[in-house]
Every structure is written in C-alpha cells, then in structure tokens.
Amino acid sequence: MSYVPPDAAVFIERVAADPCCAAITGEEGLDEALESRAPVIFILRGNGLTLAPLVRQVHAANKLVAVHVDLVGGLRADRASVEWLAGAGVDAVISSHGQLMPAIRHGGMTAIHRLLLVRRSQLDTALAAIGRSAPNIVEILPGVLLPSVVGMMPRFDVPVLAGGFVRTEAEVHAILSAGALGVTTSSQALWGTMSA
C-alpha cells in the first residue's frame, strides 16, 4: 500500500508541538536528527533521486519529512519532480516557485512556499506571489531576521516557518514571539528543544 501523507493541518500541529525542526543536507546529520525530538526533518540538499530509503527511515522514527525540491540534486523543480517526491513518501515539499504549490497540494503533501528576504523594494512582489500560490505554510529566510522585519509584512493567512542563521535559543524565542509557527535550523543543539 502506498504511503499517504498527513493532512497539512496535522503537519502544522506536529510543528506547533515541537517548533524546532531539523534542517539537514542529505544524509549528513540524519542520525542526530532521527535521535532528536525534532518533529520534522527538512532535507535541503542531497540526491533527490534516491530519497525513498531515507524517507522510510524518517517515518520509522515517527517523524515527518519535508524536501526542498529546488535544492536537492537530480531533480528539476517542476510538476513531475513533485510527483516523484510524492511517490517517495515525502510529507511536505518546499519551493520558491509559487506555481508548484497547487501540484504539491494535489499530491496530498503540505505545500511550503519559501520567501527569500532580499530587500524591502522586492517584498511586495514576493508577497503577491505568495498570495497567488496559496501555500499551506510560508517559510521565511533568513529566519533570524523575522523579528526585525515582521513590521514590514502583512499578516499571513497561513503559518510561518523561519529558517536561516537561527542558532540560539534566544533567537528561537524572538522568532516565535514574532508570530512564527516554528523554525528550521541546522543547529543540532536546538532540535526539539522547544517542546510545547
């Protein structure tokens, strides 16, 4: 029987309960992530063509897995690669390409639209793209800046994750206080440390 990913609401509940998610680059850091309390493992690099065994390992540890389709190797960020990731049992797909969000949702996975904070003059364009793409979650990078820029942004209709240069508990607290659902971080010391 093929794997059925959880509903986006369930994915969001899991993150809300344990807001520090593990961000790893392929198999590097996988063992530590599996042993941590982090509820979701975000795979940001590695070979996208050989993910299925790794995804099964994550599920066996009772965790969910999100894959960045723009960044993993071997895949082009398009509808076919989204289908491929669905077939590999991935629970959520991250992309900066708003047009992929419907395909991700159609595949039963949680759609995460990554918003890169570049400069203020480009923010409106990026926010408009998110408005059109209707993701389940918005991920903001660099997440460590979220507390500084939250005043520039409208209130999103969907939960916000923050990733990038998040290294200390104080930064995590500031980000969560700024309204984020959770953080994605490669700092292993933070994984699963903020359980509700």
Next chain:
Amino acid sequence: MPDPDARPRLPSILVASDGHHPVHAPPDLDAGVLVRDTDLATLVHRAASDCPPQAVDIDSVAGLGSDDYAVDFVTGRLAIPIVLTRRPQLAARAAARGNIGLLHVFAYDSTGLRRSLEGHPRSGAVGSVVTPGLVILHLREDELSAIPRPILAYGLIDEVEDARACLAVADAIVVRPGLAAKLAAELVGAGATV
C-alpha cells in the same frame, strides 16, 4: 594594467535610487548614489545629469546585457566606477578595468552562503555584496572572514541603529534616501562625519 592606487574608493553609504528622480547623497556623509531596478535609457540619462551615480546594480537594469560589453559601457562611457553583479566574470571585468566589482553573495542560510561563496573569483579587487545586508549582524566571525572584502551590506537596513551596527561590520551599506537623511542629520547633530 590599471594603477591600483588610482582605483576608486567605495563610499561608506550608497543611497539607493531607481534613477527616475535626481537623488543627491547628503554632503555630510561619505556617500554616493546606487542606481538599481531601472532601465538603460534612465541609467544613461542619470549618468549625464548633475547627480551621476557612483554605483550600479548592473543585473537590474532592463535592456542592459550581462556581458563584458555592458561592463565596459557602464564603467567607461557612463563613468560609473562601482559595479554590483550576480555574475563573477562581470565583477572581475569591472575590477580588471580599474574599477570596483562587487559580487552578490546570498546569505539566506549558512549552507547557501557557503555555496554562494564557491563562485567568488577571490581576486584582490573583487569585493562582495551581502544580500540581505541586515543579516551581516548575525554572521559568525568565520563566516564573515570568508567573505572577500570590501563588503557592501545591501537590503533590509531600514533603521538608524541597524545602519550603524552594519557599518561597524561591513565596509559600506546601502540605504534608502530617507534613512540617509536621518543618518546625516544625526551626524551633523553629533558634529561628526561618516
């Protein structure tokens, strides 16, 4: 071979403009004007005006190619000495012509920063534009030291305090005209210059 001593210097503050209206850098600041998000005709018009830009984000100029001809035109005919670009070869070209080439280094997360730096020419005269600039306050010492200088911090620097803090780490920052005016007023009040 250009004389290295004759190379232009990077002002501490670049005031961002789309070139459609004249923008003058406050005289009390060590500042110049950066033109970005514009088109070729506007850039040419602004370069010939009484407030020519000192810098251009060459990839954001509609109608202008991303090749050596474009760099030669901007630094030669338009006499704009500081070129920001995402393309390593264009930054190197600007530097080879005796100007300042600054390569965009994208700092959204630590892994991305490392990958972005892999393409840096790391030749003496090519510096870096850290995007978004405000994140420079959150980089570790080893990350900062890996970024070739001069470093221009560009993006999301919107408050006087942030500008001051970023200037303590970077060699220069990009700000909007309103913030440049605030910085100038503050410095005049303190009797100092930047």
